[in-house]
Amino acid sequence: MSQNETTDADDEPIPVMQQILDNPFLLLFIGITVPTVFYIVWGVMEIVTIPVAK
Amino acid sequence: MSALLPPARRVWWKEPLDRVELAWILIAFAWSAILFFMMPYWHVFGKQNLSNEAYRISAEEFTKRTQTMVDKYTVRTETDEKIPVVHPPEGSDVYLIARLWQWWPLLELENGKSYRLHLSALDYQHGFSLQPSNINLQVVPGYEMVITVTPNQAGSYSIVCNEYCGIGHHKMVSRLYVK
Amino acid sequence: MNDSRNFRIDTPTGLQYHRDAELLIKANAFFGVVFLLIGGVLALLVSLTRWPSVHLLPADWFYLTLTAHGLDMLVFWIIFFEIAVLYFCSSTLLRCRLATPRIAWLGFALMLIGAVTTNVAIFRGDSSVMMTSYVPMGAHPSFYLGLILFAVGALIGCFVFLGTLVVAKNDKTYEGSLPLVTFGALTASIIAIFTIASGAIILIPTFLWSIGYIHQIDPLMYRTIWWAFGHSSQQINVAAHVSVWYAIAAIVFGAKPMSEKVSRTAFLLYIAFLQLASAHHLLSDPGLSSEWKIFNTSYFMYFAVLASMVHGLTVPGAIEVAQRKKGYTKGLYEWLRRAPWSNPVFSGMFISLIGFGFLGGISGVMMGTEQLNMIIHNTIYVPGHFHATVVIGTTLAFMSLTYFLIPSLFRREVWLPGVAKWQPYVFGFGMYAFALVMMGAGTLGVPRRHWDMSFAGTALPHEFPGSAYLMMGLVGISGVLAVIGGGMYILVTVGSLLFGRKVESSTFAQKGTPIPRAPVAATIGGHHGGAGFAAPGTFTLAIVFLVAFVLYYFINWKYLSTVWGIS
Ligand code: HEM
Numbered sequence: 001m002s003q004n005e006t007t008d009a010d011d012e013p014i015p016v017m018q019q020i021l022d023n024p025f026l027l028l029f030i031g032i033t034v035p036t037v038f039y040i041v042w043g044v045m046e047i048v049t050i051p052v053a054k
Numbered sequence: 055m056s057a058l059l060p061p062a063r064r065v066w067w068k069e070p071l072d073r074v075e076l077a078w079i080l081i082a083f084a085w086s087a088i089l090f091f092m093m094p095y096w097h098v099f100g101k102q103n104l105s106n107e108a109y110r111i112s113a114e115e116f117t118k119r120t121q122t123m124v125d126k127y128t129v130r131t132e133t134d135e136k137i138p139v140v141h142p143p144e145g146s147d148v149y150l151i152a153r154l155w156q157w158w159p160l161l162e163l164e165n166g167k168s169y170r171l172h173l174s175a176l177d178y179q180h181g182f183s184l185q186p187s188n189i190n191l192q193v194v195p196g197y198e199m200v201i202t203v204t205p206n207q208a209g210s211y212s213i214v215c216n217e218y219c220g221i222g223h224h225k226m227v228s229r230l231y232v233k
Numbered sequence: 234m235n236d237s238r239n240f241r242i243d244t245p246t247g248l249q250y251h252r253d254a255e256l257l258i259k260a261n262a263f264f265g266v267v268f269l270l271i272g273g274v275l276a277l278l279v280s281l282t283r284w285p286s287v288h289l290l291p292a293d294w295f296y297l298t299l300t301a302h303g304l305d306m307l308v309f310w311i312i313f314f315e316i317a318v319l320y321f322c323s324s325t326l327l328r329c330r331l332a333t334p335r336i337a338w339l340g341f342a343l344m345l346i347g348a349v350t351t352n353v354a355i356f357r358g359d360s361s362v363m364m365t366s367y368v369p370m371g372a373h374p375s376f377y378l379g380l381i382l383f384a385v386g387a388l389i390g391c392f393v394f395l396g397t398l399v400v401a402k403n404d405k406t407y408e409g410s411l412p413l414v415t416f417g418a419l420t421a422s423i424i425a426i427f428t429i430a431s432g433a434i435i436l437i438p439t440f441l442w443s444i445g446y447i448h449q450i451d452p453l454m455y456r457t458i459w460w461a462f463g464h465s466s467q468q469i470n471v472a473a474h475v476s477v478w479y480a481i482a483a484i485v486f487g488a489k490p491m492s493e494k495v496s497r498t499a500f501l502l503y504i505a506f507l508q509l510a511s512a513h514h515l516l517s518d519p520g521l522s523s524e525w526k527i528f529n530t531s532y533f534m535y536f537a538v539l540a541s542m543v544h545g546l547t548v549p550g551a552i553e554v555a556q557r558k559k560g561y562t563k564g565l566y567e568w569l570r571r572a573p574w575s576n577p578v579f580s581g582m583f584i585s586l587i588g589f590g591f592l593g594g595i596s597g598v599m600m601g602t603e604q605l606n607m608i609i610h611n612t613i614y615v616p617g618h619f620h621a622t623v624v625i626g627t628t629l630a631f632m633s634l635t636y637f638l639i640p641s642l643f644r645r646e647v648w649l650p651g652v653a654k655w656q657p658y659v660f661g662f663g664m665y666a667f668a669l670v671m672m673g674a675g676t677l678g679v680p681r682r683h684w685d686m687s688f689a690g691t692a693l694p695h696e697f698p699g700s701a702y703l704m705m706g707l708v709g710i711s712g713v714l715a716v717i718g719g720g721m722y723i724l725v726t727v728g729s730l731l732f733g734r735k736v737e738s739s740t741f742a743q744k745g746t747p748i749p750r751a752p753v754a755a756t757i758g759g760h761h762g763g764a765g766f767a768a769p770g771t772f773t774l775a776i777v778f779l780v781a782f783v784l785y786y787f788i789n790w791k792y793l794s795t796v797w798g799i800s
């Protein structure tokens with residue numbers, strides 16, 4: 001167990017994943033885009049392309 | 055109360071994982087992969103898959119096609135309403151109408167033979183529920199679902215409506231015979 | 234608004250309530266409970282009607298009541314309470330002022346007006362269309378209008394939450410990253426924004442259709458977009474109740490998340506993938522391809538299931554670590570045996586967690602499998618499943634949180650603590666039984682939303698086996714038991730507000746004090762480099778869960794393989 005635990009080195013860069021997780025609006029963007037594209041847009045495209053019965 | 059407080063370290067991303075967590079993540083990941091794999095696997099090796107063959111169709115057109123089948127293959131009628139019982143040949147197109155609050159007509163199929171079953175609704179949405187096998191499909195007006203069914207046991211089956219379709223929903227029940 | 238009573242500091246918990254936030258949390262939670270009460274009375278009526286030998290209501294009243302029960306519970310109770318949770322997790326946990334309180338009140342007013350409007354529409358009798366209101370079955374226009382107003386109000390609440398995060402950041406009331414519980418609430422609010430927007434997108438045209446302005450709504454399109462609302466709203470609940478679990482583990486045990494990284498990544502998987510599962514409801518529909526179904530129903534390769542399995546481990550794991558630190562180290566389970574089982578904040582949370590995983594989670598994955606869906610779609614198995622998720626999981630978690638909020642937020646001692654102590658058990662185990670027997674009946678083919686399983690008066694009735702009647706009888710009995718448990722909750726909460734002794738342990742301040750970071754010493758000590766095995770008891774429980782999951786899953790494939798060939 002270590003000595004460096006009481007203070008973080010303030011100059012240590014924040015890892016990218018942590019930066020993503022710390023950015024609410026980026027997360028909001030992900031949370032809207034993914035389902036909109038894969039669920040809604042893809043689904044609606046399939047429905048509108050259902051052929052008329054021959 | 056530290057889930058209620060900001061993380062202790064400025065950089066928490068690099069904190070090591072406990073082995074309990076790591077082991078469980080790996081197990082859960084493997085299990086998720088199996089869960090995912092089962093669906094395509096069943097499409098290739100399983101015998102119960104929806105074909106996803108579907109068309110847009112108007113109520114009039116679907117009724118007309120059903121009527122043509124009924125005119126050709128009716129073998130008798132049942133109930134006071136004289137609902138036709140249709141015995142179509144193997145491999146043929148079999149139509150079943152869902153409407154308030156009836157399945158029409160009655161079908162009589164043969165065990166082990168395959169039929170192309172067409173399902174559509176004329177008014178509201180209905181639920182095709184074959185009992186006691188417990189096979190359940192959504193029936194949507196304006197759309198026709200086509201599946202190939204192969205009964206594997208002779209007997210008298212029921213078709214229950216299991217999508218709420220108004221005040222007569224619980225009266226919407228019919229038969230299907232397999233000889 | 235610069236007066237000296239802007240913030241109230243609750244001494245025992247150290248929580249700091251901004252005045253506007255405090256009032257809004259109270260108002261939202263209160264009206265949530267009002268709708269829970271209404272929904273609970275309706276639940277009793279519905280259960281007594283589905284109990285075959287009681288068959289209480291006539292058909293029209295049954296369908297009316299069921300429509301109201303679904304909406305009052307699933308939408309109004311849950312979302313009112315969730316807005317309260319969002320304000321709590323932002324303003325209170327971050328010790329900052331709430332962003333735009335007036336707009337938050339506007340949102341609240343819209344929600345209330347909307348909920349009342351829809352209820353009036355239902356109880357007038359011409360809107361018994363079930364909460365799903367599948368077109369072309371139509372309800373009175375005010376039915377949709379109420380839902381739209383409610384949705385807009387709730388959307389405002391989500392944006393106030395996001396705004397409050399910005400306020401906290403600008404005012405520097407916290408350092409570094411958000412607390413995990415607030416992060417979970419953020420997850421819930423993000424999912425809520427997608428959800429509620431989808432609801433508005435489909436309900437606005439449906440409203441226009443109901444007043445004759447639009448000619449037709451495509452039923453399949455309606456189903457697809459409606460479920461982006463209907464199912465995703467369950468995912469708000471999941472994110473919200475998982476956050477509440479973490480919060481309660483922290484409140485009761487001082488438990489610290491086993492790893493911030495793991496828990497937050499699991500929430501990220503929720504944000505990205507959870508909402509895809511709206512496809513669960515369209516697996517037996519015509520016209521959507523298997524590719525679309527498989528991709529979406531599996532949350533893209535079951536990543537969200539993975540996330541839930543992770544939370545299901547890390548919450549009890551964190552509790553185990555905390556308990557072991559306190560010296561409960563004997564064997565695998567001393568930490569659990571010596572947990573405060575008579576404290577409803579804890580017992581409710583733990584019953585919620587176990588029930589959600591074992592009953593709700595396993596059944597949900599089974600139903601959400603493309604082919605397996607065919608053997609339960611629209612049977613009463615489905616409500617069996619979601620009473621395990623949204624009642625045992627969400628509702629019970631929220632109930633447990635209330636027992637903490639009564640003294641801290643409402644400043645009352647819990648009235649009738651003896652009743653409160655037993656409430657989670659009666660409600661929770663009543664619901665365990667209820668969900669199980671409903672699933673049992675569904676496996677035997679009993680349809681959901683159905684007034685008469687004996688099909689009296691029809692020419693060709695179906696005869697369900699005696700076991701199905703037995704199951705439905707048990708649905709009635711266990712439903713009554715759960716309603717009693719729900720009644721105990723209402724009794725205690727409302728009773729505490731009316732008769733509970735006042736708690737006078739607050740000080741006031743003009744400004745909140747910034748929150749400190751979690752103390753470093755509280756990290757899992759001694760296990761650096763990932764070499765520890767800090768929660769062996771939880772791990773064995775998780776393995777039991779996995780075994781149950783695997784067995785149940787493959788039993789269903791086995792059953793599927795015996796039915797008619799379908800291709
Ligand atoms: C006191 C406990 C409760 C009991 C005894 C109860 C009982 C029931 C029963 C018997 C049904 C009818 C199933 C059917 O015929 O299809 C039902 C449906 C439903 N319940 Fe509950 N319930 C309770 C609490 C809740 C809660 C807390 C929620 C949500 C948070 C909820 C949400 C629903 C929903 C969404 C439906 C489906 C409505 C529909 O099919 O449109 N219930 N409940």
Ligand SMILES: [Cu+2]
Binds near residue numbers: 152179181218223226
């Ligand atoms: Cu029907």
Ligand SMILES: [Cu+2]
Binds near residue numbers: 217
């Ligand atoms: Cu029906």
